[in-house]
Amino acid sequence: MKRSILTILFGTWLAVAWAQPKIVFDSKEHDFGTFEEETGPVTHIFKFVNQGNEPLMVTNVRTTCGCTASQYTREPIAPNDSGEIKVTYNPKGRPGRFSKPVYVTTNASVDRETLRIKGIVIGSKSRRHANPYHIGDLSLRSLHIPLFDTPKGHLRTGQLVVRNEGKTELIPIFKHVPSHILVEMIPSILHPDEEGIIKIHYDPDAVDDWGFRRDEFSVGFEHEKGSEFNTITVSANLLDDFSTWTPEQRQQAGHLTLSTDVVDFGIIKGNKNCKQTVTITNSGKSKLTLHKVTNENRPLKTKLKRHTINPGKSAELIIEVDPSLARTNLLNCRVMIISDDPNQPSVPIRVLGSFE
Structure with a gap:
């Protein structure tokens, strides 16, 4: 008799355990790609199916900031029925790359799912800084990096602001860089309408010289149609280091x-x-x-x-x-x-x- 009661209880527990809703999305991530700020808000609809055997309820959809808005199916969703979550991104005043999570809370056993929207916004022309120099789609604030007084015994750093004004990714390369200068692109890949910096590390001890000095290197691109490069000048005044000297x-x-x-x-x-x-x-x-x-x-x-x-x-x-x-x-x-x-x-x- 006790065995029969245990069997019934175990069977009842199994039935309850297996009687659950289950949310399954067709995709949990959407890439809007590259679009201009003037395009205005962009929208994607995430679709899902209740693959459980109990009604599914979406109880909340939360975004990480006010730049996304969501609408979703609020009534109970029967087993094998579908629902949707509508997510909108407003690019106004937000040029550059974005990647935003959207949190979905339900009555399923895994009570929270994470969706994600991403893309690249090309900023409004009126918002962009006017860089006067261009190498293809790469614009540069200047062609000169001044380091001013550069004491021996210390690495000096300098930088130059650049921007990708095109609609495809750019990977600038550097040529003819002097041995006492290290050059890096931050970030290494510039997405459309993204600003970056050309950063240099200058070692005055690696050059046998004193006083005012100019060095040059080239920045640009090589492609099937040829190459596009321009010259960047680095100036420094190489001096002894007296910073630790006492009176x-x-x-x-x-x-x-x-x-x-x-x-x-x-x-x-x-x-x-x-x-x-x-x-x-x-x-x-x-x-x-x-x-x-x-x-x-x-x-x-x-x-x-x-x-x-x-x-x-x-x-x-x-x-x-x-x-x-x-x-x-x-x-x-x-x-x-x-x-x-x-x-x-x-x-x-x-x-x-x-x-x-």
């Missing part, structure tokens, strides 16, 4: 003093070269090292007789002008002296004159 160390260092910081050649007649001399004195307490003397004016040449100066001693810097190389009638430029003087590691000399 006492600075006081005991070598210090650079000029006999003059302006050299005026006046009126230069004919094509005969002209020279003037600037005296560089070490007024400090330690040896002074002159790393480099630079200038970017074609008719100007410099000659430094000595690159190390002991305390109290001097060296001569000869500045020479070749009028035959002048492209304008005026001479107005700078000669830069790069040294290990912690108080003024980069010292300018103004050079003036006119050609007749």
Whole structure:
């Protein structure tokens, strides 16, 4: 008798356990693809079937933000009958990629299901930043990455904002990158209307140079019809690192003093070269090292007789002008002296004159 009662109870429990609704979707994810913000709200209908043996109730549909709205079948759904959940995405003010979950709560044994909508919104033209430079569909905010003062012993980073203004994915590539510069695209794949950055990592210790320096690399694309590239310039002023020096160390260092910081050649007649001399004195307490003397004016040449100066001693810097190389009638430029003087590691000399 007890065995019969147990059998009946077990059978009843099995019947209850198997008497459940079951929601089955035709798909739990929908990709709207790429569409423009001006298109307005886009909608997808998720369809499902109750594959259980009891009526199914959708009790709630919840989205993660106000940008999606949902409508769904609210009446009980009999076994083998179907229902639907309508999900709308409003792209206004939301350019770029999106991926949004939609949570569906029911009376089934698994009481919550997760749906997902995704896509890429091409932003309104009125919202976009006007990037003046273009390589195909890639627009660039600038073609120059300035790093300014770049002390030895430290990696420097810089970046350039870019945007994909096309309707397909872009994967920019880089060519002719100097060995002391590492370049990366973040993200590596730019989706339509997506902004990214070209990020550089600059190692000043990997280049044997001082003072102002320009480097270049190319960014662009290679495809069946050919290639599209443009040149990015990186500028840096390479100096010693004095960031950890104490006031006492600075006081005991070598210090650079000029006999003059302006050299005026006046009126230069004919094509005969002209020279003037600037005296560089070490007024400090330690040896002074002159790393480099630079200038970017074609008719100007410099000659430094000595690159190390002991305390109290001097060296001569000869500045020479070749009028035959002048492209304008005026001479107005700078000669830069790069040294290990912690108080003024980069010292300018103004050079003036006119050609007749």
